[in-house]
Amino acid sequence: MTLAAFTQLPAGDLVLASASSIRAKILHDAGLGYRCYPVAIDEESVRASALAEAVPVGDIAIMLAEMKAAAAVQRLAFETDPSPAFVLGCDQILACDEVIYSKPHDRAMAKAQLMALSGKTxxxxxxxxxxRNGARIWxxxxxxxxxxxxxxxxxIESYLDRLGAAAFTSPASYQIESLGAHLLSRIDGCHFSILGLPLLELLGILREHGLKPATSRR
Incomplete structure (x- = not known):
């Protein structure tokens, strides 16, 4: 049974411009009303062009997240009347020794990534x-x-055997919410952000824009 959202926004559900089941679960578990609206952009081409111009990795991640959100805003404007008020775009990049790791295309690539990252920070x-309402606010x-x-x-072989196709859904086949916990010896960062969505900061900005409990006690 799907539980009703704990919170609500003043103008309908949040739109997540992503097909990520992990990001969707984070929003669901936090009690947010949301719906997924996946968009496709040429991430590899954008990333390669930005790297060629020496754009910092963090700026590339923001750029890709913005492109996804903007694409969703534009497409939804033609499909719904009125268009959704809040649209969220996300992106995540893994980097080590000045190398960026994308989602592996196949098992050989997943294995190579894990071997390259073994023992490293x-x-x-x-x-x-x-x-919000077609304008970037945060x-x-x-x-x-x-x-x-x-x-x-x-x-690595046993890990990839067990993960199956899930190994191709994140850089370095992370999956720290499950078997990937065995990969890491130390984590310095927010759990939610490592999963791909800075939830605490998102909740903060949404509260500033009217997020509140869906039901209030009298």
Whole structure:
């Protein structure tokens, strides 16, 4: 049974410009009314162009999050009347030793990423951009520093066997909400941001814009 949202916004549910089941679960578990509206942008091309121009990694994450939110705003304007008031775009980039790691396309790439990150400290840049009534009103960038355990090849193979297709949904096949907890020896950063959504900061800005409990006690 799906529980009703604990909170409400003054002008309808939040729109999440993403197909991420993890981000959706974070919003659901926090009691937010939301709906998913995935959009497609050429992330690899944008990322490559930005890197060629020496754009900082954190700025790239914000740029991609904004592009997703803006694309959703534009498309929804043609589909719904009135268009949704609040639209959220998110992006996450993993970087280590000046190398950016994207979602692996296949098992060989997932294995290569895990072997390359084994025993090293890397950074996760998690960006969120919020639009209200078609205008960008807020962004946030969270940076976590995480250290991966030394992983031998047998462990990596077993890990990927168990994850299956889920290994291709995040850079370095993270999945720290489940089996990925075995990958890391140290986490320096917000749990929610590491999962891909800076929830505490998002709740803060939404409260400033009218977020409140859906029901109030008399």
């Amino acid at each position: 890397h950074q996760l840049f998690s960006a969120a951009v919020l639009y 962004h946030h960038l969270a940076i976590a520093k995480n250290t991966m355990r030394r992983l031998d090849e047998d462990f």
